[in-house]
Amino acid sequence: MKRHHQILPKVALAAILATPNAGFTDTLRAIAPQEHGAQQQEFVHGSPQVPSKEWTLAAGGRIYDNWWEALDRPEPDGINPAYPVSVNDQQTGSGTWRCKECHGWDYQGAGGIYSQGSHFTGISGIMGMRGAPIEEIMPILRNESHPYTTDMITDDEMLRVAHFVSEGLTDMRAFIDYDTRTVIAGVGDTDRGRAIFQTTCAACHGFDGRAMDWGAGDDHNFVGTEARELPDEVYNKISNAHPGAAMINLRAFSLDDRISVMRYIASLPSGLDD
Numbered sequence: 001m002k003r004h005h006q007i008l009p010k011v012a013l014a015a016i017l018a019t020p021n022a023g024f025t026d027t028l029r030a031i032a033p034q035e036h037g038a039q040q041q042e043f044v045h046g047s048p049q050v051p052s053k054e055w056t057l058a059a060g061g062r063i064y065d066n067w068w069e070a071l072d073r074p075e076p077d078g079i080n081p082a083y084p085v086s087v088n089d090q091q092t093g094s095g096t097w098r099c100k101e102c103h104g105w106d107y108q109g110a111g112g113i114y115s116q117g118s119h120f121t122g123i124s125g126i127m128g129m130r131g132a133p134i135e136e137i138m139p140i141l142r143n144e145s146h147p148y149t150t151d152m153i154t155d156d157e158m159l160r161v162a163h164f165v166s167e168g169l170t171d172m173r174a175f176i177d178y179d180t181r182t183v184i185a186g187v188g189d190t191d192r193g194r195a196i197f198q199t200t201c202a203a204c205h206g207f208d209g210r211a212m213d214w215g216a217g218d219d220h221n222f223v224g225t226e227a228r229e230l231p232d233e234v235y236n237k238i239s240n241a242h243p244g245a246a247m248i249n250l251r252a253f254s255l256d257d258r259i260s261v262m263r264y265i266a267s268l269p270s271g272l273d274d
């Protein structure tokens with residue numbers, strides 16, 4: 001890390017002196033966050049020889065989030081032909097190939113958080129398939145609504161997604177207030193969340209969650225920012241990890257533990273001045 005040798009402009013230096021941690025996050029932002037070393041390739045994109053159920057569900061969840069980042073495939077070129085452009089002309093890029101774009105971070109599609117706004121499609125959620133047999137789910141994932149070729153997602157990989165649909169979904173209405181899109185006050189255990197965060201997540205995100213910043217310019221985006229604004233997305237990252245990144249996940253921990261971590265990180269700083 002070149003932190004100590006950097007020559008900082010006077011303005012930046014003043015800002016750093018005025019705000020604790022600013023220098024730290026400023027420096028880290030210069031490093032492309034999704035890059036990972038060759039020794040992590042297997043953990044990030046490969047699969048274990050004897051996959052546990054927990055690994056399979058998290059791996060399926062990462063494909064649901066962003067399959068090309070999860071599987072190290074080329075990003076699809078342009079809009080998904082199955083995307084309903086007549087309903088929503090605001091989404092035009094490769095993002096329309098992500099499962100979450102049509103079915104939501106909360107798996108409830110137009111019946112959930114994507115019932116309005118720039119991600120609205122009118123497409124239903126997938127919660128109705130919870131507990132369904134894999135043989136019933138697999139053909140759906142290759143039908144005309146899902147034009148994924150086996151070059152994009154192989155059958156083995158799609159099987160992970162089917163397991164995720166059958167056994168990996170959670171009803172987020174139990175812990176997210178859908179009117180305000182925030183974690184419901186009183187759910188989870190802050191002390192338990194703090195304990196897990198400080199002993200696992202902090203290795204990369206720092207004790208105050210500000211060691212990594214995926215914001216642009218002055219628009220800072222820390223785990224704290226994300227947990228306050230997009231708890232449904234953060235719940236997916238906690239349970240499955242961030243696709244393409246060398247990040248751990250808490251799939252093997254209880255649902256209560258995952259909610260507690262989410263509740264705790266929503267209390268961490270969301271900006272540089274907090």
Ligand code: HEC
Pocket residue numbers: 063064080082083084096097098099100101102103123124125126127128129137140141145146161165
């Ligand atoms: C471009 C939009 C779009 C994307 C992206 C998309 N789907 Fe769908 N999906 C649909 C539509 C449309 C249906 C049919 C829903 C309906 O009957 O209203 C559907 C149905 C489903 C169903 C059946 C739900 C039920 O209750 O019958 C499942 C499961 C499903 N999708 C999973 C996925 C998964 C997993 C991915 C990613 C690999 C994905 N979808 C990506 C549009 C999409």
Ligand code: HEC
Pocket residue numbers: 033034197200201202203204205212213214223226233234237238242245246247248249250261265
């Ligand atoms: C081994 C390092 C590591 C650990 C441990 C780790 N993360 Fe991450 N996390 C990352 C990386 C790398 C990213 C990707 C950042 C990016 O793409 O800009 C990330 C991204 C995230 C994101 C945001 C993804 C987004 O862009 O929306 C959240 C939320 C998150 N982590 C939460 C957690 C939580 C909670 C824990 C503990 C359960 C945790 N992380 C543990 C490395 C880690």
